[in-house]
Amino acid sequence: MLQLAANGAARLGDLEGAEPARVVAAIHQRVGAVRPLAGADLEEESSALGCLWGEQACVALGWTWVVLARDGEEAYAIVPADRRFAVFPTVFMFSKLKARAGENTVQLLFDLLAAGDVPDSPPGSYTLLN
Amino acid sequence: MLSVESLQQAFAPLLPGLLGMRIVEIAPERVVGELLVRPDLCTTGGVLHGGAYMAFADTLGAVGTIINMPQGRRTTTTDSSTKFIGAARVDTTVTGECVALHRGRTTMVWQTSIRSSEGKLCAVVTQTQLLLDA
Numbered sequence: 001m002l003q004l005a006a007n008g009a010a011r012l013g014d015l016e017g018a019e020p021a022r023v024v025a026a027i028h029q030r031v032g033a034v035r036p037l038a039g040a041d042l043e044e045e046s047s048a049l050g051c052l053w054g055e056q057a058c059v060a061l062g063w064t065w066v067v068l069a070r071d072g073e074e075a076y077a078i079v080p081a082d083r084r085f086a087v088f089p090t091v092f093m094f095s096k097l098k099a100r101a102g103e104n105t106v107q108l109l110f111d112l113l114a115a116g117d118v119p120d121s122p123p124g125s126y127t128l129l130n
Numbered sequence: 131m132l133s134v135e136s137l138q139q140a141f142a143p144l145l146p147g148l149l150g151m152r153i154v155e156i157a158p159e160r161v162v163g164e165l166l167v168r169p170d171l172c173t174t175g176g177v178l179h180g181g182a183y184m185a186f187a188d189t190l191g192a193v194g195t196i197i198n199m200p201q202g203r204r205t206t207t208t209d210s211s212t213k214f215i216g217a218a219r220v221d222t223t224v225t226g227e228c229v230a231l232h233r234g235r236t237t238m239v240w241q242t243s244i245r246s247s248e249g250k251l252c253a254v255v256t257q258t259q260l261l262l263d264a
Binding site for chain 2: 065066068069070074079083123124
């Protein structure tokens with residue numbers, strides 16, 4: 001996971017030691033600049049930027065990486081300690097990079113999570129936010 | 131790390147498959163699964179049978195050990211202790227959260243808390259897994 005995140009960071013230029021919010025802003029800009037993608041480019045960019053985005057959320061929010069099987073998806077996910085929520089970062093990034101149009105919510109989702117501006121959900125429900 | 135799908139496939143012809151348990155989350159220090167309380171898993175009174183709790187938890191602890199042990203090793207449960215605290219009603223789903231208490235080279239200890247769909251604690255299972263050469 002960290003290796004994939006490093007691959008993502010390498011695509012964004014010199015961000016070594018940058019705060020998570022700054023890294024996420026750079027990811028947001030790159031997604032807007034390179035989409036829409038398809039094929040192998042889409043897969044590689046989704047993995048790299050998704051892992052980097054997820055790692056920023058883990059650092060900033062104290063979430064953790066797990067393998068999660070939920071709602072027909074199985075992938076690496078990030079979850080808070082109480083498992084109220086879950087995000088599949090690479091799936092989220094895939095959808096944003098594939099889209100020709102539509103809002104780029106890469107920054108928005110991170111900001112909502114950081115602000116705690118998310119729907120109420122019981123512990124252990126793994127409510128998907130992407 | 132093992133995938134949930136591969137674990138479910140391995141379970142299908144075995145007791146965990148018979149129980150119908152589903153793995154939800156796997157991480158190095160934590161495994162979470164769900165079990166639908168079917169009528170045929172119950173004891174009298176329409177509540178989940180004690181043995182079902184134990185088998186459910188035993189499987190989660192084994193999964194936790196498997197994802198942590200080096201290649202070329204296998205595991206077996208050498209000790210398991212269950213505290214029954216509450217009942218889980220038929221046609222509900224219980225969730226088992228299994229966390230590592232100890233992850234050593236020769237033994238691992240896992241503790242599973244099983245809760246009802248309302249979040250009520252139903253059972254706590256603590257087990258020791260021995261790691262053996264395959």
